[in-house]
Amino acid sequence: MNVEVENLPNCMTTLRVEVPPDRVSKTWEEIAGDYGRHARIPGYRPGKAPRGIVEKKFQKQIREEVKKKLLSESCREAISSKKLKVLSVSDVEDFEIGEDKSMRFTATLITAPEFELPDYKNIPLKPMPADVSDEQVSGFIENLRDRFASFNDIPDGELKTDLFAVIDFDGKIDGKPAAETLPKRGRHLSEGENFWLRMSPDAFLPGFCEKLLGAKVGDTRSFQIDLPADFPIKELAGMKIDYEVAVRGVKEKVLPELNEEFVARFLPSGGGVDAFRADVRKRIESEKLSEIEDDKRAQIMSALLEKVECELPPDMVRGETRRTLADLVRENQSRGVPDETLRESQEELLAAATRSARDKLKGGFILNRIAEQEKIAVGKEEFDRHMALLARRSGMTTEKLWRELENHNGLGRVEEEILNAKVLDFLTSGATVQPDSQPGKSPTDL
């Protein structure tokens, strides 16, 4: 078999293969013989028709089968003989079976990028403090108290800083309802009913709360707000809005007392405030430990990505970008970001998705190469265990999950996930934490 390899840019490789006539004839004979054994041709009993007649009648089908069989066989052989790391076959063209029964074709392959593996053992890591301070425990408990706070009415009270006002407001620009003038993104500033407002200088609009200080329930105030030139919604910067605000209620936020009754909500086994504090500390500690592990992995990945420069297959980058972008949009939508805002920032989203997709692909290639080098592989038992875990998380049976992943070609992806996690575990165990350097970023900052 004659094989010519031509490396093209962007991880593409062209493979020109010529299969010798004797092999094509042999395959042709096999397939034509198979047809001959079962062909039903008028005038002959099944299997009794002469080969020439069978070949003439089923020439097209036999040719297709020979092509299918020899293409995959010879492609596989050519790839293994030339030791190519093929990700997928992009295209097969110029296929022909000549008069002399020799077969030629040109296959365009997407290959894994070539790069030098950097020193991946003993990657220096920045440490992340693992101890939990009393302030962190208190902060956690304060947050809990804040979440369970109640709001008490102060019927005769005046609005002061840190109290809550319940207001109706109506905005006008040049005497006309603000809703007519304001762009869609700023509509929520035009009017509101039973609007809860925390009395703090940075709440709602700049200077809005100050104008309400001292107001009581039933009071109505009219004032003008000048939106500054650096207002976050660019279309509104520099606008003047006349507001008429009616105060419906004044409320005070009351935090629940930190006592046994409050603590019992979270610690059914009892034990009082001290036991609760200890429990909170333990929870923060375990969260921190997993954060540290995630941070180590993130640091390793970013160190590897920094050290390796390679081309990436554009088709794969495009596909991965599409998936990442879809995830980003879904995540933003679930957070309540309006579609219009997403459309406006689509360029930034696309840039972020492309960056992340490139990093993910590059990271995958690096981890795969390390797995090859260190002979790390995913065993069947490991795979089954992971599938069972995934099935439990998604609330379906393992068989159903297996079927669904098989239908969407997702089994390879799961295997890759397990392999990447194993390689990262291997790298983390070999990495050295440098005690003197600056603390690393937490994964949320990365």
Added chain:
Amino acid sequence: MNEPFDLIQTARLTEKSTLLSEKHNQYVFRVSPRANKMQIKHAIETLFKKTVLTVNTCNYAGKKKRDKRHAGGYGRRAHWKKAIVTLKEGDKIEFA
């Protein structure tokens, strides 16, 4: 109507005809029932450019078939003639 293409209707490709061609260099054709052996010989020699040694013919009566459009309720398939042509040794006709 006596042109070679009118006289020779089709080659009969069956197990029996294949056997005859392989063993005795004989080829079987369906021919016009009006064609005689001389005409068949001439037609085959003209069409295939081969030398014909002998021609054997047999007439077949078309099968009787039930057909209510005809008087008596029966019709017929067409009568037809079969010609078995023996070629000179070394001459061959390729149908495949």
